[in-house]
Amino acid sequence: MAWAKQGHDAAFRELVRRYERPVFSLLYRMVRDRALAEDLAQETFIKVLNGIKSYRPEFKFSSWIFKIANNAAIDHLRRKSLDTLSLDGSPTAQTPEQMHATALQLGDRAESPLQQVENRELGTAIEHAIARLRPEYRSCIMLRHVEGYSYEEIAETLDLPLGTVKTYIHRARNELRGYLEDRMDETGPRAAP
Amino acid sequence: MTNLPMHLTTDEIELWAQGLLPAARTMHLADCSLCRVEAGRERKVILELVQLPRFAPAAGFADRVMAQVRIPTPSGDFTA
Secondary structure (H helix, E strand, O other), X not given: XXXXXXXXXXXXXXXXXXXXXXXXXXXXXXXXXXXXXXXHHHHHHHHHHHOHHHOOOOOOHHHHHHHHHHHHHHHHHHXXXXXXXXXXXXOOOOOHHHHHHHOOOOOOOOOOHHHXXXXXXXXXXHHHHHHOOOXXXXXXXXXXXXXXXXXXXXXXXXXXXXXXXXXXXXXXHHHHHHHHHHHHHHHOOOOOO | OXXXXXXXXXXXXXXXXXXXXXXXXXXXXXXXXXXXXXXXXXXXXXXHHHOOOOOOOOOOHHHHHHXXXXXXXXXXXXXX
């Protein structure tokens, strides 16, 4: 880190190499779109590396980078929920023609190669269950169980009170259990992946 | 379940699932079917979560990042 702060290209590359998978994985599970997750990961690293001089070494570097990545994902998800279009067209449309003109076109349903990769990577029961969690729960559960963060580290990283982090994680696991058990009931244990 | 003091708390169940619960509390599971069932269900989810893979971005990711990063020099200037 000290080397990176002095501005060494090799040190920057090493930081990207070390954190690209954890950061990308968190973002990918948050937005469930490879291309978008990569854009957000790129944005995160650029922000971190261009602002490296403001890094305070008393905090874990990984906490700093996860904080920026998580904020990027949450901002995106908020914007997306505001931009959500009705399949039936704009709510301001006055006539059937306007409704038709503004309706969302679904187009060809054939999967692109990228969608096939996404379906393979995020198609398991547990990934589907994670996708159904609230974004705040999702980032907490990823940091806890994929990155192995303590509750205290998650609280610091996400700027949340410790009690809130504990509540989010317990509720998230409870919801995951519910989703997975419902699925087992529907498909039977042999059909579960 | 939580109104009985001897039952495992959610935090203790998580510790147990990670193999970190002190033996004195682990012994409770042998006697309490409620906690055993609850702990078993919780462990199943935790195991699924800790086995999740990490994904990699597309090849050339670092190059794409570095193309947009300004490298500061020790003097405070930027090289790119």
